[in-house]
Amino acid sequence: MLPIPSFRLSPAVLLLTCAILANPSFAIESVLSESDAMADLKAVQAILVSKCIDCHGADEQNADVRLDQLSTDLVSDPKGAETWHDALGAIQRGEMPPDDAAPLTTAERQVLAGWISNQLNRLTAARKATGGRVVLRRMNRQEYQNTMVDLLGVELNYTENLPPDSVSEEGFMNNGSALRMSALQLEYYLQAARRGLKSAITEGPAPEPFSHSASESVSDKKKDHWTTRLGRNGRFVARVPEFPDTGAFEIRVKAHAEIPPEAPLPIMQVQFGFRSDVRAPAKIVAVTEVANEESKEFVFRARLEEYPIQSRTQSKYPGMLIWIDNVYQDGKRAPKPVQIKEQVEGKKKPVTRLHYPEDPEFPKIVIEEVSFKAPVFASWPPKHSQDILPRQPDSPSDQRQAASEAIDRFLPRVFRRPIQDQERDLFLNYYDTVRQSEESFVAAMREVFAMALIAPDFLYLAEPSSQQHTITDDQLACRLSYFLWSTMPDPQLFELAKTGQLHRPEVLSEQVQRMLADDRASRFLDSFSKQWLDLAGVDRVAINPEYYPGFDNALKPLLQRETQAFFAEIVRQDLPATQLLVADFTMMNQALAKHYGIDDGPRGTSFQRVSWGPLSSRGGLLGQGAILMANSTGEDSHPIKRAVWIRDRLLDDPPAPPPPDVPDLDQDLPELASLPLKDQLKLHLENDACADCHQALDPWGVALDSFGATGLLREKIIRLNPKDRKKRLQHDVDDAVTLPDGTDVKGIAELRQYLVDQQSKAFARALSKRMLSYALGRSLEFSDEETVEQLTQQFIAADYQISELVRLIVCSDPFQR
Template identity: 45%
Template structure:
């Protein structure tokens, strides 16, 4: 009742075959307005207070304003005329003005002008971006979203094309919290963190593992990249660092003292056995497994593709596996299995340049924890190996040292290339090589700091051109 009390009431039950019509109500649904004000804020952002959507002139102004934001540029009279005709066509079909407007706006969002960053061209020759194209490219690079009003106004005036204004806008946008989206999405794509969800952890070997930990594993790597970006410190820490980013769940998983909440916080690794850098993150180690045990070849290919920008050639077609030709193959240790692969002529050349990179991580299991024996076969692990170039390493720490001392320039070039690809939204070609070299030189001179590299990319010719 109105006082919130429950009372018993008598229910009338009709006869099985009443001699009068009846209606059976299966369910009743009530919809209430839960907004603090009506119309809600999102509605008012499209239809301003006092605008009459039954007035064609008001609809035209609304449409022009909406398309400017949706398409990230001013619209011309021809485009407005086309969509007003669409609006009137729906109106003539008997719909109300508000429904006709809703259908029209929905249709504009199915346009390629909304779905893609439109940069038209009439020839194979490169051209400079106009101010609105540059605003969109900059905004989707740093914010993964449309330009804000300040960026729109600078594009409208053309001032965004001035180098000093562009640099100032870069600084403003990078300082904004929306730039965290860049850190999350770039690290996700570059390091293939989606690989975590492609692996199903085998409960036979990891009975206590909770799949809810997977997002935390990915979150550590994303937060770690964001921290290096925000603190404006050396990106070489991506290879080896004295800290990581943990929440309560992941700290417990690693057996470390850490935050008491689920919010990621910076945690020092000094005095612990936990390695720093992305190679020691549970996200990358889990993605480089088969869910039951480590997978040295997957981990090796990941290192070469993501950290060294040197992906191995794909395996030759129609080469039969060795599993069926070797008795008790599944009972052999990983090293023994890999040794058999190397003896096979069709596999030997490639595997010599791949396998050692993954063997160096053998001391870490499928969920990123240190181990002395394999989960499946209980074989004692060994992370001693010889990398290409006859460089001996024994475990992850040695591998990190080798990457920093012997492969620093290669890692730097890999990061520059991946970041340039992400910013341009296209694959790189030979014409980009000189820029990659110049960006790499400046990256090193500036202490491998990401903001300086990103600003140099934003002011480079390829970023400013189509």
């Protein structure tokens, strides 16, 4: 309780702190310095006495709230915590004290609201605290997909029925506290396991492959342009009359390009499916640019199980179809076909047909030949089948021995560790049971392995222990592989774990270097950057065509890809992480170069490093379209969202959430639309509760106001007139601001330089903290502060090299415990 008006402070610890210390896992992060604690509570006590106790004390309890005896043991008294929470809301809304009482001064409100907020935050942290233990977590969708492919050796979509992953408070989708499991979800895991094993483990003699080739297009629909020359219009279609229902298939396309000078590269899209009465079910097999002007063979492989297969009884449009298109677009329409008459042998009258004129300036793809083959295999049974089930004996007595051998071989890879005798016996006994009802040895083994693939030791990254300890080499191999590759350990990691060498610092450092150089490291680079920088925010913004009539939503994934590729370039080239803030280059392809107005950019779909040149002032993350668009309204910039993003993602200094019931500024209001941005933001400062935060927040976002919602530079801010949507309101861009520490900056160029010059340590700490959280798969706690500070210092000393930060994290105590 908080005694009022008399108050005596413990000589060592605050009374409130003592209450929270009852929770041992929260003890360390609850201790404050005695001098700070005394000042805080004395100030709170004085405010409550002077402004609150008259209405909420011994004599009177308005709204049945009594503050002089309100419990401060928030951990064991949830009702008291709720009362403090309600009181905070009333203070922030300006409802307490009431109008007929003396109001809180700005300083008093800040002290009281700040004290309550801090205690509630500590309560939340106390309930979440694990004492630094890694939270038992299941694999997320990406990890599960990659692991199933690596484990079974068959490329299928194993996650198609799984629910989306939840996002943690830090923005990560690999946080154990956010990854749930349900009975229905477990059923989907079982379905995926059975489907994968049916494709992975083959039985019976080798099937006879079907093959077909075509050098001329068939007509899928009479009215369309079927041709071997694919320009602005035209499509090539090959019909496959015979085909299997399952197995790997291969499509080979021999083609070349005709590319006019200075023209971009054509883009070939290959689809596979069939024609029905009303539609053409199909899926894309591949999309690739065609840069060769000489004949070249393109080879695409996939599995029939992933594609719509025609019913065998359907006869109107028999056979599977391969569609090939040139999907490059430059925004211009294809020329309309014209009718021409030509004399056909055997016909008395000329025949009218459509002629499709070619555009000589448009890049074209010329199809020479298309071939199809299925099923495709190098040996039978295929290697992936033999890896899982090496022997398929006919003798029932020999089958049980083969089952035991297969279990011994497969289960350690499934569980990512050596298995115990009782585990082997459990699955062998299960084989004995299901073999009685299954029609074959292979069918029984598929079911045995399906049960293993829904076991907790597979679906979860399990590290069973009753207390903290240094993890085993097997567990370290898993942590390392899921951190950097989002999948199970490879044979080299398994072998190092088996021989007990992985914990050796020099071996661990070598493995980090090897894994970062591997193509699979792109999973870490892409996933971490997307989640750390909240690139998914692009998909949450709808670009208003009234403001941006020419914007193509197909650019959204390209904008996200730009930032991911930019982060990967910084890491792979061992550039200092500060280049994320100030680099004068970015990564883009032809479509993005066009969006940014760069005429001499890349010609194709692949992302390349491109200097900003005259636009170099927009370099770094703050000038990239994904960041700017994700933190916009879709009509205009959103300085507050952009400011929150900078403070949260780059500086690890997120502002407090806004008080309840405080509406956003509605720019559709006529009185607001006519005001320049800074005048609109001044309205926040009229509310004392808002002013406390916005004075230190708004400048960060205003400095980026030279960029509109689509991430393009502008000199004028254009708004629709709410009274007449056909008219426009214009304001000059004013991006000169004074930052909270008193530094004056004008626009993005000076802001990004300020971040490097004055906030580089805060940025290094933010990146270290986020990457450690991602690597551990859990939220960080107070007990991690020492590690974060140590990582930050070492990261800075290593010239901000991200690859070194990765190594430091892997070698850190939290990662190995």
